[in-house]
Amino acid sequence: xxxxxHCFGDIRLGFFxxxxxxxxxxxxxxTEDNTMKFDELVQDIETLLASGSPMSKxxxxxxxxxxxxPQQVLFEIGRASLEIGQLRxxxxxxxxxxxxxxxxxxxxxxxxxxxxxxxxxxxxxEFMVRITRWYLCKNTA
Numbered sequence: 001x002x003x004x005x006h007c008f009g010d011i012r013l014g015f016f017x018x019x020x021x022x023x024x025x026x027x028x029x030x031t032e033d034n035t036m037k038f039d040e041l042v043q044d045i046e047t048l049l050a051s052g053s054p055m056s057k058x059x060x061x062x063x064x065x066x067x068x069x070p071q072q073v074l075f076e077i078g079r080a081s082l083e084i085g086q087l088r089x090x091x092x093x094x095x096x097x098x099x100x101x102x103x104x105x106x107x108x109x110x111x112x113x114x115x116x117x118x119x120x121x122x123x124x125x126e127f128m129v130r131i132t133r134w135y136l137c138k139n140t141a
Contacts, residue, residue: 026038071110073108073109073110074108074109075107075118075129076108076109082096104121106120114135115135116131116133116135117133118131
């Protein structure tokens, strides 16, 4: 499940709208320290655009480097196969078996796309991932 960014507003000026799962729209403002602030939630985009928000004006807000927008990174360490009936019976505190499917190999994803592979390592009381393959190309522009 992801987030779809619409072309409402001006992303270069830091004002735009996104559609969240369930059809709810959110007005998003990019702050000067490159964080996203959800300013308003509405059910339809017309209400959002008609609200007299900063999204409808150009006030010369400083630009934002796309490279600096944080992304959620997923470290996938294993998979298990369960029937729907078994899933419905699960509750907090249950332990899921990963059996032979669990391996120290880790798949690294951003926005559901594989960007690398790694290996799971323990360091004290924490787990970490050592990158073994990296698929992202450096931007040469």
